[in-house]
Amino acid sequence: MSQPPTGSPDIEPVRVIIDETELARTVARMAHQILEANRGAANLLLLGIPTRGVCLANRLAALIEQIEGAPVRVGQLDITMYRDDLRRHPTRLVGRTSIPGSIDDAVVVLVDDVLFSGRTIAAAFDALRDLGRPRAVRLAVLVDRGHRELPIAADNVGRSISTAADERVAVRLSEVDGYDRVTIARVKEGQP
Template structure:
């Protein structure tokens, strides 16, 4: 199947700039704002958003990574309640946590990240930012900040490539 590029590096950069502005507007600034990127590509997107927010508002907001491996509903071994699945240098209590992911599809990854956070802390609010929303939700989950809606068939795949781990930055359908 042939790949169709839907976002190039410049479009992704503009999209992340818009999402950064939307997050700041929704939160009324950077106060009590924290970003958690879902490993792997969400982690790098969160860092890019952090950098843009710093340029826009002049404030460096805490940014970390969340690993939902042991919280997935297709894993039979449940994680010990002592294991914290996120890594960030601040307390998430009473913070507005924005979960960042590359593609929102069924909603199961987001559900797992919510479980990972709520097992350990009670944030003031949790929002979701995603670069691409492709539909086909299996759970009642929606993104608060969406880069691009790309309706797809279940036979198609959305591929997000980022310079940090891939040879170039782009989003394509295959």
């Protein structure tokens, strides 16, 4: 695992909200909570939203398998083509959607790293509707940072934090970034 960078030139100051140890603990708790709410792993289908939601879904699936002793279905759902803001940005690259088996009658748990406006999740509902009819859809997020623009709430939250709208929450996971850490920083003017 590479060392996390100590600062970033464009944003500062950076505060660490969740460090590596705490992140592992948080994800483990989420795995237990998902199982508790579903009364076991039956019918569960974890769908991560690219990029880091997929890493989290895989981690949750591995933990659930450890706890229950049986494998749980895990896949990924890209929502790029369902976004409501495509016309506001240059063409976006499309991520991968891969779903093991059918979503019909499954209890789908959408997994994402940060819940912010809620628009990604709204797009995910549209994407799911084109793929089938799950029995229920739940939402698990590592960080809920508030500022919802739609009536959407998570069933399973790793950490709720209050943020200012111009702050940026960055989830870094070893699969993608080489280290585990969640930080928050105020975005300097002119930064997206």
